[in-house]
Amino acid sequence: LRLDLCFLQGIQKPFKEVIDVSSADPHKTGMKPISFVRQVLAVCLYPELLHNENLPRDVRLRAQTLLRACGGSVGLYSSTLFGLPHVHKSIAEFITRRDEGVPSSSQAIVISPGSHAIVVKLLFSGEGETPTGVLTPIPFPHTLPMVLDDAGVTLVPHHLREDKVWAVDLEELHRAVKTYPGNPTGHVQDRSSIEEVIRFAATEGLLLLVDEVYQDSVFQQGREFISYKKVLFEMGQEYSEIVELISIHSLSNGIIGECGLRGAYLEVINMDPAVMVFLKSLQIGSPAVLGQLAMEIMINPPKHEDPSYETYAQVRGQDDKITTLWTYLRFFFFFFFFFLSCCKCILNNIPVIIYGLYLKVNMMLTASQGVEADMLYCQWLLEEEGICVGAGSENGQVDKNYHLR
Template sequence: MVPYQLMEDQGWALDLDELHRALTVARGHCNPRAIYISNPGNPTGHVQDRKSIEEVIQFAAAERLLLLVDEVYQESVHGQGREFISYKKVLFEMGKEYSETVEMVSFHSVSSASFGECGLRAGYMEVVNMDPEVMHYVETLLCTNICTPVTGQLALDLMANPPKPGDSSYDTYTQELVLIRTTLSQNARRAQEFLNDLPGMSCQSAMGGIYLYPRLHLPSEIIEQAKKSEVEADVLYCQRLLEGEGVVVGAGCQYGEKTGKHHLRLCTLVPPDTLDEVLARLGSFHLHLMSGTTSP
């Protein structure tokens, strides 16, 4: 794996120069064959605009990279003035120079959408411009690894072919979908404001997805304790939060962050009262930690 860094100060936007840097450095010891993009970003919540998507497609074409596009949070875009645009749509509108040559695989999943979250496991991928000889092996591999349960298949069919106006379930379906998206949007804004009010924490706004990805600015004492315990400081933070308050959040170190930067992944797709309790516990723990009153 060759990690590349996103621009936190610009809402976790993707930087084309950073892609070139990562690729150039990597070619000193390996030969990268594919580029992975998460849009909307997981866990950053960034949603790419058309210009950014075009730049990535042109980059993949110029460098002869297979483009792997994770679009599983496309149903959960809630940033003001921002909409989800699929890579395939942009690719096919860029002309034959790209639409007939760039190899791309896009992914979607009911497990990460507003329809099923993580309770149902099913998804699909769409393959574009793949070499026929390679496709033979892809199809063979898939035939040996199909294990989605029937309930997951039903949910996936609903996601791909939702009820239409006039169908008996259309009103119920629409109301529930609007409720989920409204709750997600309101939760994300409220949680971001709360986190930014805490000392030693900063959080970029999320345009989509179901997570916030706040940055921790921890005191040197915590950093040193983490080193002595031989864990990353954000891992130590998460462990203590779980032990002290029973709250589970993800540590940012698993996403290839630069050394010295620490983040948390906080899920916001929960009932509002649950989020309120989580934020209250997180806030209490964090304030005590920053003041040095928590136990090692």
């Protein structure tokens, strides 16, 4: 913001604009919105467009269905405090399809304005003589410590094995919050790793909180997203009937990237009914209708026979192009930072596109006056080159083991 103000005031800098490569906001980086999503929402906001034949027929039909589900206007409150029943049902059907027949119930779905809001309230509600602790994988999302601190929850870190592409080290686990695929590391757990975590949770009687908001962002050939719930139920009743699991998905990430519409859902597995009622009671006011409708569109994209499918497929069908571009960008940033002063880079083979890269760097700067070396480097890069990157020290890291986000 300070640099933007300098530009407005005519103050000369060695660059013309700030390039932010640390943001997890896809549209901020120039990604175009999916036309089907925006067209359906536009019709819902202005129903007169239902009669506009310039819009594809499936767009108008979907908008008509969604308007009927929300009572005829997006300006109405949701028909229940917990959200629109139609959206709950659609989410449950999507999860069942995604997990290849593992059933999901609309009663197990909790809709929230954002992926963090309802979880924070759940953690904040804990009582007892000892504080609530959440064992959190390091590196973690850089906003997580602030969120947990606001909730009065103690962050208890456990380190992932970078030498094994950010694998889980069970010896460090005590209480688990899993981010999957990994944020910011971009790692994707394989089935055996997920099974190990589930067995540990079953043995210790722990609740698993699994952040799966990047499930649509796995582009590396030979790697695929497998949900914790699917693995849990394939492990048999010994685990599927006892392990408590909350999985999270959001509008903000992946191909859709609609951060500003504020919509997320939780699926709650094996929770005591009384606790489930309590969890839903943490919701203050009904979630925004527009965000709910956008989620319904996200999980029910155009089908092959629909008029909008070809346009949508041009976005979804670019996995090979995205993989090629991703490979190019990885090496571009590697050489970019390699030839800059102050650091040397090491590349990991990461299959998930989140921010861009989580680069390991060998810093030639040293910490000064309580400021970590990677933070000093980020400040220098912003001031001298106009490039905004995130310091790995914000995500938690082993001492003097530096990364850039």
